[in-house]
Amino acid sequence: MGQGLSTARELPSSLTSSKKRSALLVFAIVVGYLIKQRANQGKRKQETRFASRGATGGQDNIRRSKKVGVDAQFFAQIKKLLPICIPGLATRETALLLSLALVLIARTWLDIWFSGFNGHVVKAIVSRDRKEFIARAVIEFGFMMWPMSVVNNSLKLTISALALSFRTRLTRFAHNQYLKDITFYKISNIDNRIQNADQLLTQDIDKFSENLSHLYSDIAKPIVDMILFAYKLGEAIGREAPIYIIGYFMASGAILRAFSPPFGKYTAVEQKLEGDFRFTHSRIITHSEEIAFYGGNERELGVVNGSFDKIVRHVKKIYSLRFINGIFDSVLVKYCATMTAYYLLARPVFDTKYATEFMGKLDADPTKIMEDYSRNSGYLVNLSQAVGRLILAGRDLTRFAGYTSRVAELFDVLEDVNNGRYERTMVSTDSKEANVNRAVTPKDLKGKVITKDGVIIFEKVPIVTPNGDVLVKELSFIVETGMNCLISGPNGCGKSSLFRILGDLWPLFDGTVTKPPSSKLFYVPQKPYLALGTFRDQIIYPDSQVIALSKGFDDKKLVELLNVVQLDYLIEREGGWDAIRDWADVLSGGEKQRVAMARLFYHKPQFAILDECTSAVSIDVEVKYHEWLLRFDGEGGYKFDRLEDSDFVTPFAFSHNKTGKEKFLLDDAEADTEGDDALNNRNKSE
Numbered sequence: 254m255g256q257g258l259s260t261a262r263e264l265p266s267s268l269t270s271s272k273k274r275s276a277l278l279v280f281a282i283v284v285g286y287l288i289k290q291r292a293n294q295g296k297r298k299q300e301t302r303f304a305s306r307g308a309t310g311g312q313d314n315i316r317r318s319k320k321v322g323v324d325a326q327f328f329a330q331i332k333k334l335l336p337i338c339i340p341g342l343a344t345r346e347t348a349l350l351l352s353l354a355l356v357l358i359a360r361t362w363l364d365i366w367f368s369g370f371n372g373h374v375v376k377a378i379v380s381r382d383r384k385e386f387i388a389r390a391v392i393e394f395g396f397m398m399w400p401m402s403v404v405n406n407s408l409k410l411t412i413s414a415l416a417l418s419f420r421t422r423l424t425r426f427a428h429n430q431y432l433k434d435i436t437f438y439k440i441s442n443i444d445n446r447i448q449n450a451d452q453l454l455t456q457d458i459d460k461f462s463e464n465l466s467h468l469y470s471d472i473a474k475p476i477v478d479m480i481l482f483a484y485k486l487g488e489a490i491g492r493e494a495p496i497y498i499i500g501y502f503m504a505s506g507a508i509l510r511a512f513s514p515p516f517g518k519y520t521a522v523e524q525k526l527e528g529d530f531r532f533t534h535s536r537i538i539t540h541s542e543e544i545a546f547y548g549g550n551e552r553e554l555g556v557v558n559g560s561f562d563k564i565v566r567h568v569k570k571i572y573s574l575r576f577i578n579g580i581f582d583s584v585l586v587k588y589c590a591t592m593t594a595y596y597l598l599a600r601p602v603f604d605t606k607y608a609t610e611f612m613g614k615l616d617a618d619p620t621k622i623m624e625d626y627s628r629n630s631g632y633l634v635n636l637s638q639a640v641g642r643l644i645l646a647g648r649d650l651t652r653f654a655g656y657t658s659r660v661a662e663l664f665d666v667l668e669d670v671n672n673g674r675y676e677r678t679m680v681s682t683d684s685k686e687a688n689v690n691r692a693v694t695p696k697d698l699k700g701k702v703i704t705k706d707g708v709i710i711f712e713k714v715p716i717v718t719p720n721g722d723v724l725v726k727e728l729s730f731i732v733e734t735g736m737n738c739l740i741s742g743p744n745g746c747g748k749s750s751l752f753r754i755l756g757d758l759w760p761l762f763d764g765t766v767t768k769p770p771s772s773k774l775f776y777v778p779q780k781p782y783l784a785l786g787t788f789r790d791q792i793i794y795p796d797s798q799v800i801a802l803s804k805g806f807d808d809k810k811l812v813e814l815l816n817v818v819q820l821d822y823l824i825e826r827e828g829g830w831d832a833i834r835d836w837a838d839v840l841s842g843g844e845k846q847r848v849a850m851a852r853l854f855y856h857k858p859q860f861a862i863l864d865e866c867t868s869a870v871s872i873d874v875e876v877k878y879h880e881w882l883l884r885f886d887g888e889g890g891y892k893f894d895r896l897e898d899s900d901f902v903t904p905f906a907f908s909h910n911k912t913g914k915e916k917f918l919l920d921d922a923e924a925d926t927e928g929d930d931a932l933n934n935r936n937k938s939e
């Protein structure tokens with residue numbers, strides 16, 4: 254093996270020994286294989302990212318026609334979001350970013366070491382140098398595998414920790430804004446820029462954080478790698494070699510991009526179809542009882558199968574396109590790239606013109622060629638991996654721009670709504686014109702609110718829906734202490750809307766509303782809200798147990814409230830005050846309304862707004878307790894009068910709770926009388 258080769262030209266003849274030839278072939282195959290691996294890795298990575306986007310991401314893409322890309326708007330959005338993710342220099346996030354930079358440098362250093370190391374091992378094998386082989390493959394590698402494992406796993410850990418930190422910052426920030434006052438209500442009912450705040454708050458923030466944490470390593474590391482390995486490779490096989498290989502990847506990438514079918518769009522359609530399919534199933538679960546009563550299984554079978562067939566047809570189309578595209582992709586990116594790599598690596602060996610200091614100065618030793626060839630293959634593989642990662646990072650950046658735009662929009666809308674500004678499609682006053690998207694700013698809200706105890710006064714208040722539909726032009730009435738008032742009118746005339754304005758849920762466009770502070774008004778809806786938590790939490794909602802105790806409501810006192818609404822049996826049935834259940838499922842419709850009544854008694858508000866909260870109560874019973882009637886005619890007119898025995902439609906009520914003697918309406922007349930008596934007894938005992 255010690256036989257020297259003086260020139261490169263002599264090399265082919267000197268490599269006639271089959272051993273040497275097969276050794277070179279092995280390494281050529283290794284290069285080809287590694288390049289193929291890179292291409293596969295790239296593809297897998299892309300596919301997993303598509304998959305991890307999940308059904309909702311795709312659905313969302315379809316819904317929004319707005320074009321999102323890496324443009325000035327993207328950078329402006331990033332500029333807004335970054336300070337939330339990294340609020341300062343002395344933060345955990347800065348420390349993590351610095352650690353990540355260090356780990357990335359260590360990783361590159363290890364890659365360079367490994368390429369050289371591989372060359373040494375190859376040389377030891379080809380020259381049958383057992384001592385050298387053991388020194389390299391066992392001792393050196395045995396020592397270096399520890400830092401390699403630590404660095405590789407540190408990289409994963411740091412990126413995950415960074416993603417979690419970003420997510421924590423963004424989620425906390427968004428939660429604070431979203432649950433400030435009644436922003437959560439306004440976002441879904443008043444402003445119509447965001448359709449799915451839940452998905453934005455959970456998945457999109459998560460995906461944005463994950464992508465942001467990867468972006469740094471996905472861009473910075475390949476750039477560093479590209480420069481370093483291009484330099485090393487240039488040194489080894491000629492300066493133009495790395496330019497050729499980078500140029501090749503760029504050109505083939507551009508060709509593929511230009512001719513590939515729009516797989517991104519197809520994936521989005523697929524996710525939308527998957528989402529629709531899932532929805533057909535979740536509807537069956539939600540409405541299982543109704544479907545079973547109607548015997549609607551055959552009909553539902555048609556619906557679920559129809560939805561599934563759409564997925565199958567679409568996916569079949571994608572598979573055939575992928576097959577054809579895959580052939581071109583393999584030829585261009587994998588095999589032609591491998592051929593280019595063979596040529597560039599072997600060029601200094603066969604042609605002295607291209608010989609370099611490290612390759613081609615063939616002063617004899619073929620084992621040296623093996624060593625150099627192996628090391629250079631390592632450089633080339635690293636270089637092509639870096640280029641591949643950069644190309645993928647470019648594609649990821651477009652996807653990242655999508656997440657950025659969604660998260661930025663969420664934050665913009667949260668900020669706007671918190672500042673009293675909202676946007677939505679407005680009903681056009683001109684019937685010929687289409688409805689338009691319009692922003693409503695605090696300047697448009699000319700209404701005035703005066704806080705005063707013991708009275709509710711509406712003075713020339715228009716009842717206007719958030720999209721500008723005027724239900725009543727000017728509403729004026731007074732409900733004072735002791736006046737029980739019933740509100741009636743046809744469906745959709747604005748009865749609940751009046752309460753929404755009274756409760757500050759809807760904007761006050763004009764007029765003056767005088768009312769007690771909102772803590773002294775209590776709204777009891779038809780479908781009472783049942784909170785997550787214990788049975789006690791349902792009665793004292795939204796107070797906590799500590800607050801309830803501070804108000805003098807221990808469990809004994811709460812039992813008294815349950816007695817009033819005849820629900821005391823629930824304590825035993827459900828396993829005590831601390832039992833945690835899915836209360837919306839566990840309680841019957843009537844029990845839920847009684848729980849809401851108990852809640853009303855617990856809060857003892859100045860005014861109670863009962864919005865069909867006793868849907869089973871006969872109208873006769875309600876009439877007994879209300880002396881005033883506010884009646885809407887459904888065409889913008891209304892009448893506010895003492896209640897005669899006149900006809901009315903849906904009962905709503907204001908009730909006043911100053912004396913504690915007014916009647917709260919229960920499920921049936923009997924229950925009402927008993928409940929009322931019990932309440933009066935309670936008041937007496939107080």
Ligand SMILES: Nc1ncnc2c1ncn2[C@@H]1O[C@H](COP(=O)(O)OP(=O)(O)OP(=O)(O)O)[C@@H](O)[C@H]1O
Pocket residue numbers: 442443718719720724742743744745746747748749750751903
């Ligand atoms: N968030 C909203 N944005 C726009 N319009 C709304 C909104 N909520 C309700 N509306 C509209 O306002 C009108 C009045 O609704 P409201 O709920 O006040 O009716 P209602 O008188 O209580 O009817 P019902 O007796 O059927 O409960 C309806 O036409 C409804 O479609």
